[in-house]
Amino acid sequence: MNRRRILAVVKGDIIALMVVLLLHSCLREWVFQSRIAVSLLAPSGGMATVHAALAAWFVALRFVLFVIAPPYAAFRIVSALVAVHGGEVKPDFTLL
């Protein structure tokens, strides 16, 4: 029962994560297979701007996946766990 309640809380997050992962993988493969020389080093002008924008998009996605997602997941899961298991205040608080 508790497992279901926790899953209900984090279901949306899991779906969002899957979508981001899928987008990331698809775009990376498309860029690579189409031999577009995407580069963060591109200076400016013409296709270089497009390349730099694509590269920035990649970096943003990876930042979300690697840096934002883990703490966000930890936050959501812990709050779900604590709310389900420890949310009800019980009477005995006395330590001694």
Add this chain to the structure above:
Amino acid sequence: MRASLFFYPTHFALQSIVRNRRKHMCKPPLSRHRLFWTGLALVFLPLLGVRIAGRPAHTYLEFPPLTQYVSHAPFSWPVFSLIAGLALITLGLLGAGALRGAGRELDTGCRWGRLPRWGVAGIAFLTLAWVIAWTRLPSLAAVQCHTFVPLWLSYIVVVSALTHARKGTCLLTRNTLRYAALFPASAVLWWYFEYLNRFVQNWHYVNVSDFTRTEYGVFATLSFSTVLPAVVSTVEFLRTFSPLEYGFCTRRGWSPRHPRLLGLFAIVVGGAVLATMGAHPDPFFAVLWLGPLLIWWGGRVVAEQDTILPSLAKGDWRPLALPALAALLCGFVWELWNLGSLARWEYSVPYVQRFHLFAMPVLGYIGYLPFGMECMVVADEVMQAGRKSSEPRPAVSWNTVVILGLSALAALAAVAMVPRAWCTSQAAKLWNDDSHRQHQLAEGVHEWAGDPALGDALRTGSSLFDGEWLFGTHMTTAMGLAQVIECHPELSDALVPRLATAFSGMRRQDTRAFDAKVWNADPLETLDDPDRHHAAYLGYFNLALGLGLRAASEGDSDLPQAAHWDALHDAISAALERRIEAHDCPLLDTYPGEMYPVDNCAVIGSLAIHARLRGLDRTSLLENWEREFRRTCIDPATGLMWQALDPEHRNPADRPRGSGTTLGLYLVAPAFPDLSRDLFQAVKRELTDRWLGFALVREYARGVSGRGDIDSGPLVFGYSVSATGFSLAGARLCGDRRLFTALGATAWLAGAPRVTETTFHWTTGGPIGDAILFAMSTAPRAGERPADNPVSTAGKHRHSGENRP
């Protein structure tokens, strides 16, 4: 009926004490006013003391805390004897209480039962964490500085499980939310003691100097958050044993006649000793543990809030004894695990610094007794907070605050651990010269370099830069291949033909067209012309040739057209040497009217390698070059390289920058390892920032603003893509594993690698990014070529292969 008639009254008195405590708690345990004033006194009194003593307060506020202000008094037998006497009396009283309890036949009703499954998991995890903490396995090096948290989380789980096994319940399962609130409270509590320790400096941490401020703050907070739950769980566990539960309940109570006056006295004494502590750290070193306790407890008494006085009046001494014993037990385990841990603490205590049990002087353990009481006071505040309050219900409930606080702590732990572990583990493969990974990188860049249509894929918006990138891709591919072949001779069969392809790519007419167009002369067809320097094309080509020929000569495979490449290397080296000697300055022009120190690093690196390969003595030329380079190309203020010089007067034409310096130190390393190290130290000092396991390198020194260009790549908050990537080589050349893995983690995060069984590509790098990162991440590590300085060892190690790792 096991209880004796003699003890029944005391037993019932205990029950009434608990009932009375609950009944009379009409005021909230922790009011906002008391929290404010007590907090103010605890924080500012020590600072006030050092200010009155005429010492600068800011030295006590540095972060991370340093322990360099106080030199402690030597060991003293009189002081040692006095404290030892007090300790023996205290321990005697505690022991007598336990023995008294053992002699009584009262029973808590607790029996050993089945250990819950989560407790078994806790024991397994604890064992694993202990093994990791006390061993130095290279594969676990990344986590060995962070074993405190897993060890103590396991301890908390195991002790809670033991309590559950004896009692059928424990705080962890009974009041999870309240128990969880102890973690953030614990972090605040121990940070406060860290703050007090700045004034007396009784302990300091070792093997934590590599942490940045943010890392130190995050990891310390996580570690400190386990202290309070550990002590509280231990108290609850001790209470399941009858001798400890009933041994400290006596018929002799103590009740002060004027409790509020006593509370006021405690506040005054506590405040006085805290204020004196900073000015006189030696005689007052022990008040670190007593002062806060007196102030906090006195505040509760004066405010007529719930204290231990009613318990003591009835002869119940458990609120004093059990927390003290629990902290002592935890202290023993703290010190035990600290002994073999990588990141650990050491003690420096005045007067009693002898007779160590683990790292701590044996009398230091006495400090755990008041500390246990402090823990219990804070834990009690947390557990009772929001309960039995007559104040109106706040808009945000206590439960919400605890859930948010705990979740934030979990998020903090995740952000500190997960991205670091994820990304640095991949970077570690590169540091360790993993043969398969290096082969994947080599095959990946060859897919670009071996493609005749590579030039069409490079579209920078400038034909000059397109040409530079085409040449740069072949050049760094050749450098990386040479380095991998030297490191892994077993790969030479597969990689030496790739090397020849990269050489051909550099030599091709369309590749060198960009340089020929600017100079209005082909660089390879005008080698006899001393006035057209072609420093960039010839310098980089010659350096890649030298590295490749050296690698091929040490390997088992024959380089296709080896004689041709040998002759070309000789011809270019001779041309560059002539140009340097014909010029009034040893620095050459990259393009007409443009001089870049970084390109001259390639020139001199290539000449040094050529000298070693051919056994030539270029000592005079090299020494002259280094002298001129240090004089004109390095900014004396920062130690970084000027990005550009005015060729006529050799005055700086740009600022000192990260991209030039980080690439230059890699290129110049074959000629001048010391100069390379000096530049690397300047980069670390002036440009490098680290954040939670990731490292980034600035393009301009701190406080200097500037724009990005073709050299730096785009700047994000002042950090340069190029400088960050180039710095990988500097970290390897100087043996800085920690910085390398941090830079590698950044590359992994931003580079979006695409890995197959046979190839490795950095998706956001493109051909040039792939090739640059290949060369930088395979640069020889410090010690792999110890005698690379040709000034002293020209030709000495040719063909010997003795410098291979």
